[in-house]
Amino acid sequence: MAELLTKNAIEALIARAAREKAQLELRDQREPGLRLRAGARSAVWLLVIRLNNGKRSRVKLGTWPGMAISDARAAAHTVRSQIVQGIDPNAEKQAAAKEAAAEARRRxxxxxxxxxxxxxxxxxxxxxxxxxxxxxxxxxxxxxxxxxxxxxxxxxxxxxxxxxxxxxxxxxxxxxxxxxxxxxxxxxxEGVLAANPLEKMRKPAKENERDRYHTLDELREIWNAAGTLGYPFEQLYRLLIVLPHRREEVAALPVADLTLGDDDAPDQGIWLLSAPRTKNASALRVPLSPLARSIIVEAMTHQDRPQDSRYLFTTTGDTPVSGFTKAKRRLDKAIHAARVKAAEERGGEEKVEPMPHWTVHDFRTTFNTHACELLGVPPHVADRVLNHVATATRSKVMRIYNRSELFEPRREALCAWAEMLHERLGVPRPRNEGVKVSQVAS
Missing domain, CATH: 1.10.150 (DNA polymerase; domain 1)
Structure with a gap:
């Protein structure tokens, strides 16, 4: 109910609001829609009015006692005139506040x-x-x-x-x-800048797709040299050859994501590669060949691995393995030392050349090349082994709709790849030592 606003009435309302810890209002009898709302901490002047579009709006005018009763009535009259002219005071305040916030962000x-x-x-x-x-x-x-x-x-x-x-x-x-x-x-x-100053800036260097892949002889050299590194890089590099996934995916492999079974079924292991850990955010069930499983078991049970760690490859126990640059340098030195030793054993004085520059990512190209050319693996299956989706075809429709996991064809391809490593590279076959992986994985 509206009443004539006075200083005493307002102060009584404020005292009551503080005592009852509630929000209370006084409506002005003289200026329609004007009211004072008092809470536990402050009292504000409001004008409740309908806009030209028929919507009911509440406009904040000021606070008591900074704005006196007469000032509040004058402010209400001004706002009412603005609304008649089609101006929404709240919209203007919001726009001003937004601009002020943007200006603050720009500073x-x-x-x-x-x-x-x-x-x-x-x-x-x-x-x-x-x-x-x-x-x-x-x-x-x-x-x-x-x-x-x-x-x-x-x-x-x-x-x-x-x-x-x-x-x-x-x-x-x-x-x-x-x-x-x-x-x-x-x-x-976010409004911090009006536009991106780097928009459409050209790359400073031209990039070519890497077409480097290892010959089987080079792959044998890398495999043997990795054996000189010790845990965790010995097992990590060899697993990257057998299981051609991205380095970061394998290096940070959580033990909990592995289902290995036991030695009675060495070809039934699975690594569940979760979507957040992949480059393309595409989860994948990775079949493990017996050779991949044996390397994983070797890493799991290695005396230098902190046995309570959640990671397969770790030196601290708390974080995945790191220091890849130094490890790669050690591996390259071991490869070159093996070449020098082989040359000495041949009794020759020929100059020993280092292995041409290569990266860990080249293992993926190496698998894709040899699997397709030597093993007859269909290109679309090799793509899925690498966790690509239909990259063997230029059809955009195929890339969208062909989401098949191709799990069994991938298992066959990876087992055939491991078999070739045994036969052509001389990689020893896994020995059945009766290790129950369920015991070491727990």
């Missing part, structure tokens, strides 16, 4: 924005930490700009930085450009 530093970007976006990415390092780490693309505001950075500056990084590491500069462009796209979406 923060690149580092502060990257902190938010990492918290909201990168933490959900498999390689989020590496992406952050590429952006503002020790050799990050944006490191020298970390204390600048995003709006102050020009496309010309960024282009110069990209070229500078490309002179030292061209392919790495391509990656950093992609990461930075994704970051600035996010900034534009």
């Amino acid at each position: 923060v530093s690149i580092k502060d924005v990257l902190d938010t970007y990492e918290r909201l976006v990168l933490t959900g990415h498999r390689r989020g930490a590496a992406t952050r390092r590429a952006l503002d780490g020790k050799a990050g693309l944006l490191t020298t700009l970390a204390n600048r505001t995003p709006a102050s950075i020009t496309r010309l500056e960024l282009g110069d930085l990209v070229k500078k990084h490309a002179r030292k590491a061209p392919i790495s500069a391509n990656r950093k450009l992609a990461y930075a462009s994704a970051f600035f796209n996010w900034c534009a979406d």
